[in-house]
Structures are given as C-alpha cells and as structure tokens.
Amino acid sequence: MKNFFSSLVTILLVLFAQAVQARDTVLAIPLADVLAMPEAKEKLDPNFHFFLAGAKTPKALKELGEGTTNQKTNGFGKSDDFGCRWVILSALLRLQEEGKRLGANGVINLVSFYKKNETKSSETLECHAGGFVIGAALKGHYAQLP
Secondary structure (H helix, E strand, O other), rough: OHHHHHHHHHHHHHHHHHHHHHOOEEEEEEEHHHHHHHHHHHHHOOOOEEEEEEEOOOOOOOOEEEEEEEEEOOOOOOOOOHHHHHHHHHHHHHHHHHHHHOOEEEEEEEEOOOHHHHHHOOOEEEEEEOOOOOEEEEEEEEOOOO
C-alpha cells in the first residue's frame, strides 16, 4: 500500500510539473506602459529613446549596429502583466547600457524576438509567461538620434 501511494504521489507531481512548465501565455505589453512605470522613470535615462518598428521615428544621424537581449524573471508571486512589464524594463535597461557603450542615444526598429521569431508592432512588445519564468527578448538598432 505504501508503494502505491508513493507511486501515485510521484505521478501526480510529474504531471503537475509538466502542466506548469508547459504554460506559455503570450502577452502584448504596450511600450508606453513600461516607460510609465516608476522604476522605469528612476532607472532609464530620459535622454535615451526607444522606438518600436513601425512607430514614427526620427531619422537616425548614424546607426551603430544591432543589439539583442533575452531577459527572464521569476514569475512566482507576480501577475503575468506585472512580470512582463518588469522583464521588458530589464531588457530595455540592457539595450540602453549597450547602446550608451557604443555611443548611441536610442534604439530604433525595436521588435520582439522571442525564440528568434521577430514580431513587429508599433505599440506593443511581446512577453511570454510560463509557470515559473516570464521572459521577453528584444532586438533593435542602436542609433545616434537628433
């Protein structure tokens, strides 16, 4: 009887783990919502700009190469929406850091790049929320803007 319950518990744990890991909820998060976060106002340089592909963008004085970032955050205890905004902010911070290192003051043609699949939107970025991990990958071009 003890072996039966032990086996049953093991099977249930494996099934639960697979169900949780298999979740991949895709959210479209407005860039404006991320930029409006208090943490974004505190951490992002107001003189460094982000322009989504398809959005009205000033003409770049000089392009300085392409950058990508793939950020993850622990989803435990976070709503999918908050976790997505948080992880996108982390991705923007990484792009800003690299852009500044290259002499850029912005990222243009910014797209979602989850699992190397490019998704363009003039307003939103894509985020994937799983059972334990929330992730966002972004790609854009570093630029010197007027």
